[in-house]
Amino acid sequence: MEKFSYDNKIVKYFMLASMIFGIIGMLVGLLAALQLYWPVFNLDLSYTTFGRIRPLHTNAVIFAFVGNAMFAGVYYSLQRLLKTRLFNDTLSWIHFWGWQIIILSAAISLPMGYTTGKEYAELEWPIDIAIALIWVVFGINLIGTIIKRRERHMYVAIWFYIATFVTVAVLHIVNSFGMPVSFMKSYSWYGGVQDALVQWWYGHNAVAFFLTTPFLGIMYYYLPKAANRPVYSYKLSIIHFWSLIFIYIWAGPHHLLYTSLPDWAQSLGAAFSIMLIAPSWGGMLNGLLTLRGAWDRVREDPVLKFMVVAVTAYGMATLEGPLLSLKNVNAIAHYTDWIVGHVHIGGLGWNGFLIFGMIYWLVPKMWGTKLYSPKLANTHFWIGTLGIIVYALPLYVAGMVQSLMWKEFTAEGTLAYLNFLDTVDAIKPMYLTRAIGGALYFSGIFIMVYNLMKTMGAGVFITNENDEAPALDKKVVSGGSWHRVLESKPALFTALTLVAILIGGIMELVPTFLIKSNVPTIEAVKPYTPLEVHGRDIYIREGCVNCHSQMIRPFRSETSRYGEYSKAGEFVYDHPFLWGSKRTGPDLHREGVINSSASWHYEHMWEPTLPSPGSIMPKYQWLFSNNIDVSITPTKIAALRTVGVPYEEGFEDVAIEVLNKQAQQIADELKQGGYEVEKEAEIIALIAYLKRLGTDITQNK
Amino acid sequence: MFKYYFDQIENVEIWPIISLLIFLTFFIGLIVWLIRIDKKYINKMKNLPIEENKYSD
Numbered sequence: 057m058e059k060f061s062y063d064n065k066i067v068k069y070f071m072l073a074s075m076i077f078g079i080i081g082m083l084v085g086l087l088a089a090l091q092l093y094w095p096v097f098n099l100d101l102s103y104t105t106f107g108r109i110r111p112l113h114t115n116a117v118i119f120a121f122v123g124n125a126m127f128a129g130v131y132y133s134l135q136r137l138l139k140t141r142l143f144n145d146t147l148s149w150i151h152f153w154g155w156q157i158i159i160l161s162a163a164i165s166l167p168m169g170y171t172t173g174k175e176y177a178e179l180e181w182p183i184d185i186a187i188a189l190i191w192v193v194f195g196i197n198l199i200g201t202i203i204k205r206r207e208r209h210m211y212v213a214i215w216f217y218i219a220t221f222v223t224v225a226v227l228h229i230v231n232s233f234g235m236p237v238s239f240m241k242s243y244s245w246y247g248g249v250q251d252a253l254v255q256w257w258y259g260h261n262a263v264a265f266f267l268t269t270p271f272l273g274i275m276y277y278y279l280p281k282a283a284n285r286p287v288y289s290y291k292l293s294i295i296h297f298w299s300l301i302f303i304y305i306w307a308g309p310h311h312l313l314y315t316s317l318p319d320w321a322q323s324l325g326a327a328f329s330i331m332l333i334a335p336s337w338g339g340m341l342n343g344l345l346t347l348r349g350a351w352d353r354v355r356e357d358p359v360l361k362f363m364v365v366a367v368t369a370y371g372m373a374t375l376e377g378p379l380l381s382l383k384n385v386n387a388i389a390h391y392t393d394w395i396v397g398h399v400h401i402g403g404l405g406w407n408g409f410l411i412f413g414m415i416y417w418l419v420p421k422m423w424g425t426k427l428y429s430p431k432l433a434n435t436h437f438w439i440g441t442l443g444i445i446v447y448a449l450p451l452y453v454a455g456m457v458q459s460l461m462w463k464e465f466t467a468e469g470t471l472a473y474l475n476f477l478d479t480v481d482a483i484k485p486m487y488l489t490r491a492i493g494g495a496l497y498f499s500g501i502f503i504m505v506y507n508l509m510k511t512m513g514a515g516v517f518i519t520n521e522n523d524e525a526p527a528l529d530k531k532v533v534s535g536g537s538w539h540r541v542l543e544s545k546p547a548l549f550t551a552l553t554l555v556a557i558l559i560g561g562i563m564e565l566v567p568t569f570l571i572k573s574n575v576p577t578i579e580a581v582k583p584y585t586p587l588e589v590h591g592r593d594i595y596i597r598e599g600c601v602n603c604h605s606q607m608i609r610p611f612r613s614e615t616s617r618y619g620e621y622s623k624a625g626e627f628v629y630d631h632p633f634l635w636g637s638k639r640t641g642p643d644l645h646r647e648g649v650i651n652s653s654a655s656w657h658y659e660h661m662w663e664p665t666l667p668s669p670g671s672i673m674p675k676y677q678w679l680f681s682n683n684i685d686v687s688i689t690p691t692k693i694a695a696l697r698t699v700g701v702p703y704e705e706g707f708e709d710v711a712i713e714v715l716n717k718q719a720q721q722i723a724d725e726l727k728q729g730g731y732e733v734e735k736e737a738e739i740i741a742l743i744a745y746l747k748r749l750g751t752d753i754t755q756n757k
Numbered sequence: 758m759f760k761y762y763f764d765q766i767e768n769v770e771i772w773p774i775i776s777l778l779i780f781l782t783f784f785i786g787l788i789v790w791l792i793r794i795d796k797k798y799i800n801k802m803k804n805l806p807i808e809e810n811k812y813s814d
Contacts (some may be wrong), residue, residue: 133806136806137805137806207805209801209802209805211802211805211806213806262787276806277806280806280807281806281807284807285807286803286804286806286807287806288803289763290799290803291791291794291799294787294791295787295788295791298783298784299784302780302783302784424811556783559779563772563775563776567772645803671780
């Protein structure tokens, strides 16, 4: 019998970090929600405009709140399931502090406008490298702990943890490939359609392997613990695991239905999304049925209450997701607040409530005491549940109302709501209600913090929890089935998991890259001019993509409103692609055709309500006083050439000259309209980009 | 239109077939294993989280 101790301190730190960043991340979310109703909350500062605040919110809640909670949950259960202390204490602390430094650098760099423009992968290349390194530290600690285990077989939760480590590593590295231009600025390695496919292969699987698989592992450990009964069906959990990781990886293209992505990829993504209902619901039922015969306890135990709602929210979100992947449903839901409602069922319900349940269970355990007040925990539960409903329902209504308004035609055959703002006005009350729902959910956290502080005060923290177990004999498992053998070989298991997720990725990505030379290039489509490159970088920096799509779908309602639908060949020089996923404002792909007046853009960026009364867009007045940094222009051109934009050799030598000429033209045009502005001002570059958008193929007609 | 440039990859139709075969083989293997699986093993694994103080093997 060997004596050893479990490391509770690292669990405690990750847990506290999760709570602190949860509060910050949700506060930022609340600010973003208020900005949509009262634009004054943009505070007229570049750092606090919606375009920069929204990625701050998503990154904070995903990687800081949920991420830290994941590490806490994994590290606690991993040690106990394997009957060993974590592999290496130093690695644990490098992991902890490294992750917090990454979060901190994200919290600073995102409001400053350092962003790649790719959703949930906004962080710039130095931070991306840090993430990769710290993730590897986590992986070594995870696999190392598994190797020094005293329990021969790995419980299913650990399989989910392994899949999380392997897949997130692959996704992060592949999607983050870019060409650095300077410290904190890079261009995506991929362009246009390919960038879109890689990004949503990543984006969807960030949901799958950062927000889902680790938490399914956590569910399979903590739910049986809290209910004090084994999981309903272990066999089902095995099927759940393998089918989930096999299928999930294919589903990404459902984020790109009706776009310029090749049709086969769209269909593939949709088909696999539908298939996902099976493993997801298998997992949900497995969780809920674990409580069979114990439902009376759900009435009293707040931990179980949180977990039941979490698993139910998982079931709802994973049914809704596949339905949203049907092209006819997606045609209505895409670009609307429906999607925002959908992800918050997952975020607030599944991740949030599972984390709360887990923490309410962990704190009394680790402090060797009882929960201070189950009553307060119940209050938190009800406020939180109410918050989710008040948050999500208005957004479902808003999404459907707005989408149907976009698509409505008059009897004469013209758009019924030609002015996009009419459709925004109609859903503004729902924006307010959603903010109230968010505030409710947010307030519940403080009840939890108070309750947990009281609980911690009443107990004594058990830094190292002692246990004993016999050493694992070195005998090799040879008898029994292949899967049993597999489970006793963690390295092999990890390799097979990698193979499972690579198959889907390769099958989708490779054909799309093979056709690179055959993408239907459109001769009229030319690379951006140096000034437009600067303008595009400002567009990326300000996070315009968070509210404006650049992808006109082939629907009559869209071609009537925005013009010719978008073609794959139009995006070949877009590093990164900026198709967007939400239309809080109108699509901008043919903005250069619709609004070619420099003066209009000038007025609109200065005070959006001047040309568009009632607009909820923030003002961008700093663009008028900030100047672009021309000295970096040649580097930008060279970097873009490296990633495949065919600028002629030596073009960087004349780039500044070309830039100045175009800037002067726009400054002159503005002067005619009565506006005097220096030609170096950022607004000039942005206007140049906006005037260019979508004009390549329409000019040629 | 997409069909046009897709035709340019040689033997493009093999891709979905390979995918399907890998898929089917793996899941048939998995199901066969689950049907033949040792009950004792399943019970042991199932109770692992809630029997933390009992020793394995």
